[in-house]
Amino acid sequence: MGQTVATIDDVAKKAGVSKGTVSSVFSKKRPISRQVTERVLEVAKDLGYFPNHVARSLAIKKTMxxxxxxxxxxxxxxxxxxxxxxxxxxxxxxxxxxxxxxxxxxxxxxxxxxxxxxxxxxxxxxxxxxxxxxxxxxxxxxxxxxxxxxxxxxxxxxxxxxNNRDLGFKVGEYLLGIGHRDILFLNAASDMTVAYDRENGLAGSFAAQGIPYGSVQVLNYSRKMHYNAAEYGYRSIMETFGKKHYTAVIADTDRVALGVLRAARELNIDVPVRLSVIALSNDATVAQETTPKLTSVDQSAExxxxxxxxxxxxxxxxxxxxxxxxxxxxxxxxxxxxxxx
Amino acid sequence: MGQTVATIDDVAKKAGVSKGTVSSVFSKKRPISRQVTERVLEVAKDLGYFPNHVARSLAIKKTMxxxxxxxxxxxxxxxxxxxxxxxxxxxxxxxxxxxxxxxxxxxxxxxxxxxxxxxxxxxxxxxxxxxxxxxxxxxxxxxxxxxxxxxxxxxxxxxxxxNNRDLGFKVGEYLLGIGHRDILFLNAASDMTVAYDRENGLAGSFAAQGIPYGSVQVLNYSRKMHYNAAEYGYRSIMETFGKKHYTAVIADTDRVALGVLRAARELNIDVPVRLSVIALSNDATVAQETTPKLTSVDQSAExxxxxxxxxxxxxxxxxxxxxxxxxxxxxxxxxxxxxxx
DNA sequence: AGATTTCATTAAACCGGTTTAACAAAGGTC
DNA sequence: GACCTTTGTTAAACCGGTTTAATGAAATCT
The missing domain is CATH 3.40.50.2300 (Response regulator)
Known part of the structure; x- marks a missing residue:
């Protein structure tokens, strides 16, 4: 019972071979005779020897x-x-x-x-x-x-x-296509480039159809809000519905959309009849389990x-x-x- | 521009000091004079030198x-x-x-x-x-x-x-307390010890109140089902409701419960009036965003x-x-x- | 049988750091 | 001025492997 862990030298000494040989037995990079191989493995097992990944990495300059x-x-x-x-x-x-x-x-x-x-x-x-x-x-x-x-x-x-711009564009194109103009966009934090790109894309879809972008209202998540994404969606609706006018909500993530749906239920807003909700989804499994199932633009983080x-x-x-x-x-x-x- | 990465020796040589000194400058484990420190750092910056974590780990037997x-x-x-x-x-x-x-x-x-x-x-x-x-x-x-x-x-x-036994016990105790006897338990895969422990605990809660356990029906998830947890919950309800009699469902995870709720909506089963659902939750954020919000036994994986x-x-x-x-x-x-x- | 090739093995150098022991120079004490 | 500390530095050993070049023995070719 060594207090200490066995090294290649211990094995080499006890097996009566050089450390290079032991190395070859374990790395299999060079042929070693059957007898020697067996003796070395036997000794290694005895001593509880395992090659040291750090030492090996240093020598071969590779860590996997x-x-x-x-x-x-x-x-x-x-x-x-x-x-x-x-x-x-x-x-x-x-x-x-x-x-x-x-x-x-x-x-x-x-x-x-x-x-x-x-x-x-x-x-x-x-x-x-x-x-x-x-x-x-x-x-x-x-x-x-x-x-x-x-x-x-x-x-x-x-x-x-x-392609976050494309993401925003596709959402806009779709919502415009089914008649929505007054849109609430629950976007990511404003200092993230993704947020910028998405809004940029959304605006682009309006421009492409010559529709004024003024009817879109954008909110940004902020790390300073000390609540999670779902809560962001929930509160945004609770605080704005009725005050601001919108017929569709774009939720930055599935979680945000979850919160939006909860708020809608609480306020007795029929989704999708009275309010359309679309998610910028990064986890398709969530989007499929809500009622109603979420229409989304998938960006598959995976x-x-x-x-x-x-x-x-x-x-x-x-x-x-x-x-x-x-x-x-x-x-x-x-x-x-x-x-x- | 060396094709190769600078090492401590390169720095030592160019700065005209020993490698031990360079080591001390970076590790700060030994005092080094102001002048030498500055010269070494200057040279290191010139050469684009950064200490090698692998080599250091080998020497100090620690990787963090x-x-x-x-x-x-x-x-x-x-x-x-x-x-x-x-x-x-x-x-x-x-x-x-x-x-x-x-x-x-x-x-x-x-x-x-x-x-x-x-x-x-x-x-x-x-x-x-x-x-x-x-x-x-x-x-x-x-x-x-x-x-x-x-x-x-x-x-x-x-x-x-x-404490999976405790988990099962608490669920049983609660459901029995509010009058349920006929229970469908959507358990984990049967070869997992957690599944065994949970069912064991559930049975224990019945025994503790002297109630026969026969009215509980247990299903087990299987990796052979090639669908996800939510789908497991959904299908289990779709396939058994009406055929088997139960007034409460225990779902193995939040995701399973999500599926159960979806099936219930589809079948127009009012939860919780006609059917009670309780989740063995490992992600509290999901449980809060459903409608109705999931009653659960939290086991906080985090x-x-x-x-x-x-x-x-x-x-x-x-x-x-x-x-x-x-x-x-x-x-x-x-x-x-x-x-x- | 002698020359040549192949095969298994080894000693020593190497990977890039840290650390120990030794030592010189500077500072403090009496 | 002699003696002891303290401080800064270094050469060399070390961490535990891999790899190169050399070597000796066995196998193959003439």
Whole structure:
């Protein structure tokens, strides 16, 4: 019973072979005779020896770990979007033998504290404007894929992104098509580029049909509201219905839509007859279980994550490649919207 | 522009100091004069040097990474339970400066492929019966905390677990208290110990009041059903209502309950008047957004995860400690159950 | 049988850091 | 001025693996 963990040297000594031989037995990278192999494995089992991943990584400069950099706030939980994205990343990594290092730690202020992480590549969520980390990863020689567009645009960096403008456009096009003009848009926080892009797309759909955009009212979620997404949807309706005039609501996420539906029930507003609700969905499973089922524009965070992982895995094998993929949204008509008569 | 990444030796040479000095400048573990510090940092910046986490880990035998071992199936997504649990683990780790290595890779069959992972400790989800990994981690000297009870019981291993028996008991006690006898229990898959424990608790509540258990009908989810949890709830009701007689439904998760509610709406069954629904909830945010709001027994997967992480962090500092925490469920009465008249 | 190739093994260098022990120079005490 | 600390620095050993170049033995070819 060693207090201490057995190392390759212990095994080599006890088996009467060199450490190189033991290494070869475990890595199978070089042929080793049957007898020696058996003796080494026997001794290793005896000693409870297992190769040390860190030491191996240092030597071969490879960890088979992908990093996922994703800030979280202390109080609130992961959003549906983040969860689904992780899901996609995870599955793709798992499929290719990679594990995932979830790094939710806040950025260091002290530059001496940065270090080259034990990963072969990194997926970074929501890059900030002029994000200094992009350059840093380049210096470190670590492949990087962003989820979200870099700002300023950069031809040399890989990213995947939802086409949020398209998302907004499709929603607008649909709602206009079924006669709605007065629309309440419960958008994401205004400092997020997604919020900007979506509203931009929505406005674009109005412009495309020559309809004045003034009848759209936009609210923005704010982290300062200390309640969750569903509550945001609920309160927004409770506080505005009757005061403001709208016949359709665009909810930023499925959760927000859930809150909207609850408020509607409480106020006895018949959805979709009196009020149409459309969700910018990132989790299709929720949208299908409501009553009425949510009409939504799916942006599949899972596909986004999987796509990011695929690109990263490709890039880890050939660091010269650059892929930038923008994924269009898909309108799924269910039951929560109706033609304005 | 070196094709290669700068190392501590490069910095030492260019700054005209020893590598030990450079090390001290970055680790701040030993005093270094102002002038030297500045010169070294200057050179490091020039060269784009960042300390290598892997090399450092090897030397100090510490990674500041916690492992989370969690199998996933290729096709299905993480369950709400898993998501919430990860959430809890993540927050707790983040708070203490740890990152999280999500290991969803299937177990290796080849024993030479095991290795001591680059983690300071591991949280393992759903240990199997006689799980060999428990012993292996012990040999590796890696602190381990289970989520779920080890089988066979083991005094020396840390774990956290829901008190699933208590969960079942509380549900039964409540439903019996409001007059229900004929109950449909949509339970988890029958090969999971949680399913057994819950039914055991439910039966216990009947026994405690001397009521025959025969009026309870139990269904079990099966992975062979190729549909999700919500669909399980939906179909179960659609297929049995009218054929079997029950006045209350116990749903294994929030998602299942969602499906039950949808079926009820479709069949025009008034919940809670004609049918009471109670959920074994692992995600309180869903339960609050349904109509009617779900009465549930909360088992907060998030708290479970956080608790596991807390214990692990404690154990990583003092490996001798052993904590086993069983967390009782909490009945939250909302709107989906009513007294049987 | 001798020359040549193949195969298994090893010693030593290497990966990129940290840490120990030794030491020189500067500062403090009497 | 001799003696003791303190401070800053370094060379070398170390963490636990992989890999290269060298070597000796066995197998194959003339």
């Amino acid at each position: 770990i992908a990093g996922l950099k994703m800030p979280i706030s202390k109080d609130s939980n992961m959003s549906g979007f983040e969860i689904q994205m992780i899901n996609g990343v995870m599955k793709e990594c798992s499929k290719n033998g990679y594990r995932l290092l979830l790094d939710t730690l806040p950025e260091h202020d002290d530059p001496t504290q940065f270090s080259i992480d034990p990963v072969d590549g990194v997926i970074m969520l929501n890059p900030r404007k002029q994000d200094p980390r992009i350059e840093r990863y380049k210096q470190m020689g670590i492949p990087l894929v962003l989820v979200g567009r870099p700002d300023p645009e950069d031809e040399t960096v890989c990213y995947v992104d939802n 596909i986004l994550g999987a796509e990011a992982a695929k690109i990263l895995i490709e890039k880890m094998n050939d660091s010269s490649i650059v892929h930038q993929r923008v994924i269009d949204a898909k309108l799924v008509i269910r039951e929560s919207c109706s033609h304005l008569s | 990474i916690a492992g989370l071992k969690m199998p996933i199936s290729k096709d299905s997504n993480m369950s709400g339970f898993e998501i919430q649990m990860i959430n809890g683990v993540m927050k707790e780790c983040s708070k203490n400066g740890y990152r999280l290595l999500l290991d969803t890779l299937p177990e290796h069959d080849d024993p030479t492929q095991f290795s001591i992972d680059p983690v300071d400790g591991v949280i393992m989800l759903n240990p199997r019966k006689q799980d060999p990994r428990i012993e292996r981690y012990k040999q590796m000297g890696i602190p381990l905390v289970l989520v779920g009870r080890p089988d066979p019981e083991d005094e020396t291993v840390c774990y956290v677990d829901n 708290i479970l995860g956080a608790e596991a992480a807390k214990i692990l962090i404690e154990k990583m500092n003092d490996s001798s400690i052993v904590h086993q925490r069983v967390i009782d469920a909490k009945l939250v009465i909302r709107e989906s159950c009513s007294h049987l008249s």
